[in-house]
Amino acid sequence: MTVNSFKFMSKTLADSLKVWPYVDTSGEEIPWTSLKKPVRDCRIAMVSSGGFYHRSDIPFDLERERREPLWGDPSYREIRRGITQADIRAAHLHYENAHAMQDFNCMFPLAMLEELYRDGTIGGITEFHLSFMGYQPKPGTFIREVAPKMAERLMEWGADLVLLSSG
């Protein structure tokens, strides 16, 4: 691997991530669902771990994380298609949110996805997208309860293809 984003981190964080107790998936087969149709016919949804929410929705719980730093809010938020810069917020203590508050497309490029729909590159866009707060040092609840619910919602909205973005 030549992509090395460790260079953007503090040494403490980079060293930690190199020995981090990741969930061990070594004995598991990598999941696979084939794409059923060409991208130009696919309805697409986006999911961001950037901690985004609509300003009228409940923010991710950062106060509890400040009290219990090994805890990260495992919930998710639904973001309606067409959300504007004025309405979107981010709650995430592990990256600088200011850039996304200037233009959220640098983390969650929903405006560009709309452009690809208008020019016929993709076949459709789901009515909602999803976001969660990606700092999950102990992701048990997220894996067991939250992610399956998110997948269920994406299927209800008829997503053929989901673009997942970290932050």
Add this chain to the structure above:
Amino acid sequence: MASVSLTQMPYVTQKIGVPRAVAVEFPFGMIWGLPNDRIMHRTILMHLLDAAENIKRPGTIVELPYTWPEDLTEKRDWFPKEPPPWLTSKEKIQQMLDFIQSGNPLE
């Protein structure tokens, strides 16, 4: 429902194992490029769509060649102004180190 992931950390993505991934060496908080860089946002989106159609082997990670401008790298403006809670006291750092050494991520 098929999926493609965009990652800055292919090292981690590879450990965990995802169906299809695209990796880019951009800083945290700007994984799709600089704010308002519509050309880069579109370019990366097109790479993800291409990966969705063309990756045939589970676990494939496509690395993109784009680099972050050096003068901006020096600015290091992606660090949050408020440090993450686990780094705010010696006791909290120790809690994290103990977890890293012997914690169960699925507890």
